[in-house]
Amino acid sequence: MGRSPCCNESGLKKGPWTPEEDSTLVDFIQKNGHGSWRALPKRAGLNRCGKSCRLRWTNYLRPDIKRGKFSDEEEKIIFDLHSVLGNKWSKIAAHLPGRTDNEIKNYWNTHMRKQLLQNGIDPKTHKPLPNLNLLVNLSQLLSPSTFGNLMSPLDNAFRPQLDAAQLLLQSIVQLINPSPCPNVPETSLLGLNYISKFGGISDPPQPQALFDFPNLGVNPHQLFNNFPNVADSVTIFEGGFQLPEVLGGLNSDYCGDEIENINVLPALVSACEENSKIVNQTEESKKMNPMYECINYSPTSNMFEAAWEQFLDGEANAPWKDILA
DNA sequence: AACACATACAACCGCACTTTG
DNA sequence: TCAAAGTGCGGTTGTATGTGT
Structure with a gap:
């Protein structure tokens, strides 16, 4: 579209506004309205574009x-809306009376973005920045290339357990970085989780939120129900779980009570395909919940379970405990 | 006290998109 | 349908202020 730029006229003042200019502009607009912005400077006697x-x-x-x-409440609103709208500053500003899009943008870039990064949260995706070093190291430790040279033929008896452990690690990595939902725009449920739990970024959490099972459509209780022996290896507590020390003792970051009060969060479903009916969700809430279509979008669940099964089947021998020690 | 550096914020620029006549 | 005007946005710059040496 051909259009002449409005601000390239020579002789027009740029830079900070003086109190006199502010006063002139305010007086003119209060008396006449702004009308055409292009015509305003001449009419008001301002040497600006x-x-x-x-x-x-x-x-x-x-x-x-x-x-x-910005108040804590405003920060929460900005964080929440940004998780849904992205950098649509004017749309965010529409929910904050008296705040401008530019002010919100500046505040985001100078304060909130920085704080999120410091606390291990990606300001673009609102998801935890993956701290995968431990898992990568473990995965490498368990890789066939590592053991190919070290293990004797006798030790190959432990190969199934090693394979299972490696598969488990891969599953965990994929759970941390799930494939994007194909049916809805990228949203930040973790952001809501974050706000709901910590009441705003003024009191941020430590960056250890590696798992978020509700958001992945997995209920840890149901997930481990089918594996009675898992209690020996995994600690399931209200709204979360902790992996065994051998896997780094990683813990979930499931905060059940608060999350249930946020209506955009998906309902919990069984990780088992045969049990994958929606639980705790009415038909009405499904309609209201744009994430509904994503609830079963957890292709790694079965893989995860299969890995656990193999992992636990071999636990009687538990050779991996010695290997990793 | 003086200086360098970091930070926060206002303001600008260029571009793309939308609205208007 | 088209061009001008208006608007929104990301990115950047300039300046005031704070902080450390």
């Missing part, structure tokens, strides 16, 4: 502008 006047008015001089520090 229309765009500069518009920005100055909308971002700073408008009487309904709220100045000062």
Whole structure:
């Protein structure tokens, strides 16, 4: 679209506005309205371009502008809306009376983004930045190339257990980085989880939220129900679980009570295909819940279970305990 | 006290998109 | 249908202020 830029006229002032210019602009708009922004500077007697006047008015001089520090509540709203809308600052600003899109953008970039990064949360995806070093190291430790040279033919008896352990690790890595849901835009349920649990970024969590089973459509209780022996290796507590020390003692970050109060979160489902009917979710809430289509989108669940099964089948011998020690 | 560096924020720029006449 | 005007956005810059040496 051919269009002449509005701000390349020579002789027009740029840079910070003086109190006199502010006063002139405010007086003119209060008396006449802004009308055409392009025509405004001449009519008001300002040596500025229309765009500069518009920005100055909308971002700073408008009487309904709220100045000062963002409240915790405002931070929560920004975080929440950003998780859904992304960088749609004007849409976010529409939910924060008195705040401008530019102000929110600046606040996000200078405060919130930094804090999220410091706390291990990706400000773009609102998901934890994967701390996969431990798992990668374990995976490498368990790789066939590592053991190919070290293990004697006798030790190959342990190969099935090693394969199972490696498969398990791969499953965990995939659970941490699930494939994106194909039916809805990228949203940040972890962001809501984060807010719901910690009440805003002013009191951030430590970056150890490696698992988020509700968001992956997996209920840890149901997940481990089929494996009675798992209690010996995995600690299941209210709303979460802890893996055995041999896997680094990684723990889930499932915060059940708070999450149930957030209606955009998916309901919990069984990780088992045969039990994959929706639980705790009405037909109405399915309609309201855009993530519904994603609830069963957990292709790694069965893989995870299969790995566990193999893993636990071999636990009687538990050679991996010695190998990893 | 003086300086360098870091940080926060206002403001600008360029572009793409939408609205309007 | 088209061009101008208006709007929204990401990225960047300039300046004031804070902090450490």
